[in-house]
Amino acid sequence: MSAPPAAVDPYTLTREGLAALVAELGEPAYRATQIHGWLVRGVDDPEEMTDLPKALRTTLAARFAPSRPELVAHRVADGGHTHKLLLRFPDGEAIETVLMLYPRRATVCISTQAGCAMGCPFCATGQAGFRRQLTAGEVVRQVMVADAALRSGAIADESLPEGAPDHVTNVVYMGMGEPLANLPATLASVRWLHDPDGFGLSARAITVSTVGLVPGIRKLTALGLPVTLAVSLHAATDELRDELVPINVTHPLAELEEAVRDHRRITNRRVSIEWCLIGDVNDDDRQADALAAIARRLRAHVNVIPMNPTPGVRWKEPSRSRTAAFVARVRDRGVEVTLRDTRGRDADAACGQLLASYSLGAGSRLPAAIGAADRVDRLAAGAADRDVEVAR
DSSP: OOOOOOOBOGGGOOHHHHHHHHHHTTOOTHHHHHHHHHHHTTOOOGGGOTTSOHHHHHHHHHHBOOOOOEEEEEEEEGGGTEEEEEEEOTTSOEEEEEEEEETTEEEEEOOSEEEOSSOOTTOHHHHHOEEEEOOHHHHHHHHHHHHHHHHHTTTOSTTSOTTOOSSOOEEEEOSSSOGGGSHHHHHHHHHHHHOTTTTOOOGGGEEEEESOOHHHHHHHHHTOOOOEEEEEOOOSSHHHHHHHSGGGGTSOHHHHHHHHHHHHHHHOOOOEEEEEEOTTTSOSHHHHHHHHHHHHHHTOEEEEEEOOOOTTOOOOOOOHHHHHHHHHHHHHTTOOEEEOOOTTGGGTOSTTOOOTTOOTTOSBOOGGGTTHHHHHHHHHHHHHHHHHHHHO
16 A cells, blocks of 8 residues: 655745646646645635635645744834744744835845854854754745735734835845755745746845855855845954854855855846944954955945844944944945844844744754854953053
8 A cells, every 4th residue: 555645835846846746636737827826825725725626625735734834923123114923833943034124125034944053153043053954845934924914914004114015025044044054945945936927026136145155155156046145254354254153164265255256257246245243353443454355356245233132142242433433444445335223123133133942052053163152252352452452
């Protein structure tokens, strides 16, 4: 006796996968288009797909795995402009997704992993460690949850920015986890969201962030879509970056620069450099000058984000005067630089704050990340000692 077919999350199916499923069930090919249309609208329950025959709806209900996440918590920040969603999947794993609303733009910041193995010591998610990879369907579903909430009016009230759209317009892969360490799910979800006959996001409305996984950057480049690449640099010398971004030990700055330069040349898309500014760690003039030199070589835009307070992280945000001086120094060296606001900070939804229900240190981390926090403490202490000597 043959085993029953394995249940599948419909959001993991490509157009070809849906077509194969429909053919297997003996249905005409156009049924795949109908099913995909429902999925794009956020409907994954076959019983709600009212233009399908009853028998097919029953069959699909048995074939589709129960994969819809549960909305466990919804926190609001920035006067209703930022919404942090805690989503729990059927296996009990939880992740965080952030919806940010602007005039004429609704951006979803999505997670690609439950936790993160990169171990960047200033990031709460990195300190929590890695739990598991998300599937392509689980990545896509975060966008669908946010999109459905906007379209249904569940997040519509007088506090929304004037002109805020009623649907998702932009997606940034900047939530929990390293997108290029879960490359199959990241690439599959990018294709799903970009599908012109499906969700229909412009490739230019999709940003994929990475701490510098060079092989992943090259595979993303080979995909041929002009998505925006954002590189979380945070340090412009190998000595400091080895401590702040431990993957730099494996892929140092020269190798990373080469991959980013090739991405810009092949996609013709400007790359952005993300810089979490940490008080007395990477906010000095030497780092500003080195950052400006890298940005000029790559013709990149720099986003400076003052560090947000995070659980288990001992460093401080830079002073306003130091932040202004750092940004001015980079700009004065011919680089386009933006000082980003800390959206979602009062709901722990800002950069580096996404933690979900994790206990710090509960998951696995890369060997290079072990002890990074202590090493950065020593670097910071050394910088403070040098400041004292200068003052004398």
